[in-house]
Amino acid sequence: MSSLLLINPNFERKINGQTPLNLAYLAAAIEAFVPVRIFDLNVRSFVELEKILSEFCPTHVGITSYTPNNISAKATLKQIHDQYPQVITISGGPHESYRGHITRKMYPWIDHVVTDRKGENALVEIMTGKNMRVDWRTIFPAYHLLDMNEPSYRFDQHLFEGKSMVQYMSSRGCNMRCLFCGTEDYIPLKVPVVVEHLKKIADLGYEAFFFNDVNFISSARRTAELSRQIVANGLNFLEWGCQTALVKEVTDEVLELMVVAGCSYITFSLENLSPDALRKIGKRIDPEYVTAKALFAKEIGMKIGVYVMFGVHNNEEEDWYWAKKTLDRIGEIKPDYVSYSILADYPSSNPNLPYETEEFGTEPVWQFFDEGRAYHPYTTVGYAEKLKTEIEKRHRFWPGIRKF
Numbered sequence: 581m582s583s584l585l586l587i588n589p590n591f592e593r594k595i596n597g598q599t600p601l602n603l604a605y606l607a608a609a610i611e612a613f614v615p616v617r618i619f620d621l622n623v624r625s626f627v628e629l630e631k632i633l634s635e636f637c638p639t640h641v642g643i644t645s646y647t648p649n650n651i652s653a654k655a656t657l658k659q660i661h662d663q664y665p666q667v668i669t670i671s672g673g674p675h676e677s678y679r680g681h682i683t684r685k686m687y688p689w690i691d692h693v694v695t696d697r698k699g700e701n702a703l704v705e706i707m708t709g710k711n712m713r714v715d716w717r718t719i720f721p722a723y724h725l726l727d728m729n730e731p732s733y734r735f736d737q738h739l740f741e742g743k744s745m746v747q748y749m750s751s752r753g754c755n756m757r758c759l760f761c762g763t764e765d766y767i768p769l770k771v772p773v774v775v776e777h778l779k780k781i782a783d784l785g786y787e788a789f790f791f792n793d794v795n796f797i798s799s800a801r802r803t804a805e806l807s808r809q810i811v812a813n814g815l816n817f818l819e820w821g822c823q824t825a826l827v828k829e830v831t832d833e834v835l836e837l838m839v840v841a842g843c844s845y846i847t848f849s850l851e852n853l854s855p856d857a858l859r860k861i862g863k864r865i866d867p868e869y870v871t872a873k874a875l876f877a878k879e880i881g882m883k884i885g886v887y888v889m890f891g892v893h894n895n896e897e898e899d900w901y902w903a904k905k906t907l908d909r910i911g912e913i914k915p916d917y918v919s920y921s922i923l924a925d926y927p928s929s930n931p932n933l934p935y936e937t938e939e940f941g942t943e944p945v946w947q948f949f950d951e952g953r954a955y956h957p958y959t960t961v962g963y964a965e966k967l968k969t970e971i972e973k974r975h976r977f978w979p980g981i982r983k984f
Contacts, residue, residue, distance in 0.1 A: 582707055583615040585638040587629075589653040590621045591646055591952065598622060599733040599747045601792055602644060602673070602699075604721035609700035609714045611722060614707050618725045621656065623732055633664060640707065642694075644673035647926045647935055648953040654687060654936075661689055668692070670706060672699050677764075678927030679935060686936050697764045716752060717769050720777055723784065738982070739845055739883065740819050743787035750774045750806070754794040760861045760929055763794050771806050778815050788819040790845075796822035800829035807834075807841035821845030823887075825863070826870050835873065839880050847885035847917070848874050853909055854902035857892035861923065867909070874913050885917035885984070886910060890967055891959035892923045899958065903967060907974055910981070919984040920971060922946075922964060924954035950984055 586607060588600035600620050607616045617636055619629055633641075641660050645653040654671070661669050672694035676683055680695035694702045700714045723746055726733070734745055751768040754761070769777075781789055797803045810816050820842050824830075826849070838846075852858060853867050874884050888906055893899035910918055924941075925933060933940075933955055940955040945964045947953075948971075956964070975981060 581614065582640060583636065583638045584610060584617070584640045584642060584703075584707060585632065585636060586616065586618045587641060587643045587656065588618070588620040588622060589643055589645070589649050589656050591649045599726065599792075600644070601721060601747050601749065604723060604726060605716070605719050605749075606642075606700055606703055607722040607725050608719045609716075610703055610707055611725075613704065616722075616725070618722070620726070620730075623727075623730050633660065638667060640668045640670060642670035642672060642703070645671055645675040646673060647675045647679075648924075648940065648951075650675045650679075650935055651939060654683075657690065658687075668706075670694060670703070672702070675927065675935070678931060682936055716767070717773060720780055721746075721748065739790075739821060740788040743819060744785065745788035745790065746781060746784075746786050747790045747792040748777065748781065749792050750777075750796070751793045751798065755798045757862060760923060760926075761794075766795075766798060768798070768802065771802065771809055774806060775809050775813055775815070778810065778818065779813070782815060782818060786818070788821075791820065791822040793822065795825050797824040797826065797830055797834070800827060800831065800834050803830075804834050804837050807837040807843075810841040816840065816842040818842050819844050821847075821883075823847040823849075823885075825849040825865055826873055828866070828869065830873060832873075832876055835877055835882075836880060839882065843882065845883040845885070845916075846874075846877055847887060847919070848877075849887045850874075850906070850909070850913075851887060851889045852892055852902055853905045854892070854898075857889075857899075857902060860892055861889070871909065871913060874915065878914075883916040884913075885919065886913065886915045887919045887921070889921045889923055891956055891963070894958045896958075896960075896963050899963075900966070904970070907970065911974065911978065914978065915981060917982045917984055919950045920948075920967075921951040922949050922956045922959050922967070924951045925957050926954070930955075930957070 586603045603618050607618055610616050643653050643657050657669050668691045670692040671690050676695050677697055680693045683693045692706050696702045704712050753764040753766040755766040848870050850870050851863050877884050890903045941953040943961050948968045
């Protein structure tokens with residue numbers, strides 16, 4: 581009988597709470613057909629991987645590849661292939677969606693390269709030999725295949741004050757179409773489906789959850805209706821948080837409804853105060869509007885986070901000017917958390933870089949930024965160090981603000 585081991589490879593980045601949620605959804609789609617396990621190399625060792633390979637004896641091993649860790653992901657899969665040549669190898673994930681054709685040429689020993697963004701359909705066909713369509717909207721994550729007591733699986737261990745929590749997605753993709761991001765088309769779950777899933781989360785004994793949607797408040801109307809239904813179904817005892825790139829339809833009333841429904845935390849995309857930078861990355865937000873709503877969210881008792889991006893201008897002097905202006909704004913907002921990133925090139929925006937042969941951004945300074953190791957087209961190591969020094973200097977005067 582076929583069996584599957586799904587591996588989350590090591591992905592060095594500073595942002596907390598990286599539950600391998602994608603694998604939990606894939607496992608949920610396939611476990612009705614074959615035995616499946618999930619192994620996370622971010623929290624477990626290669627020695628433990630050897631043990632599960634020898635004890636579970638999977639017929640198939642699949643790994644998910646992100647561009648910054650693509651080379652290490654392939655090395656892990658190659659090690660398994662060489663030691664267990666009878667095991668069928670599968671490579672999927674965001675990187676393969678854009679570079680799968682390159683993977684097939686460079687790594688001919690990989691048996692299956694999944695480029696379909698709806699990876700659950702391809703995986704079911706590989707494992708069963710049957711072309712069966714799986715509706716993602718019917719899948720509830722296989723949390724039982726993960727050690728949900730793992731501290732790093734909390735979005736931030738201080739966020740919900742130690743409550744047991746999970747990450748959950750009420751939509752797939754994003755409707756913003758930012759130029760630096762390769763996220764697929766936006767597919768929201770219907771509100772009644774989300775409510776039923778939240779009931780399951782409550783039944784499992786969890787006290788809090790984080791909406792891992794790329795842009796949770798993509799529709800103010802849907803957000804308001806979901807908030808009302810959470811209250812109507814008595815689920816607002818669950819504490820929750822989300823992340824969003826604000827649309828103008830988000831009013832103070834919508835935020836107040838969210839609080840009543842149990843929302844205690846929002847991360848807002850502020851990115852950069854520079855209008856040119858926002859145009860360059862295709863980010864359709866108004867920093868002044870974001871600032872106003874972030875401050876209002878604080879007023880009504882929410883914790884807030886802010887996403888920031890530097891290295892957008894190809895002129896360092898100009899970028900430094902706007903970086904300091906943006907940091908000034910953070911000092912005014914005084915969020916609870918800040919995530920600092922530097923603009924990076926991925927295959928979605930620059931398909932011609934040699935991602936399979938070159939380790940991008942291996943210098944330690946990149947690990948300070950949440951984007952992790954990647955190719956940063958307009959940022960030198962020296963400029964990254966300059967940004968890091970400025971951020972750390974300011975954080976000494978912002979004792980209440982945590983860096984993700």
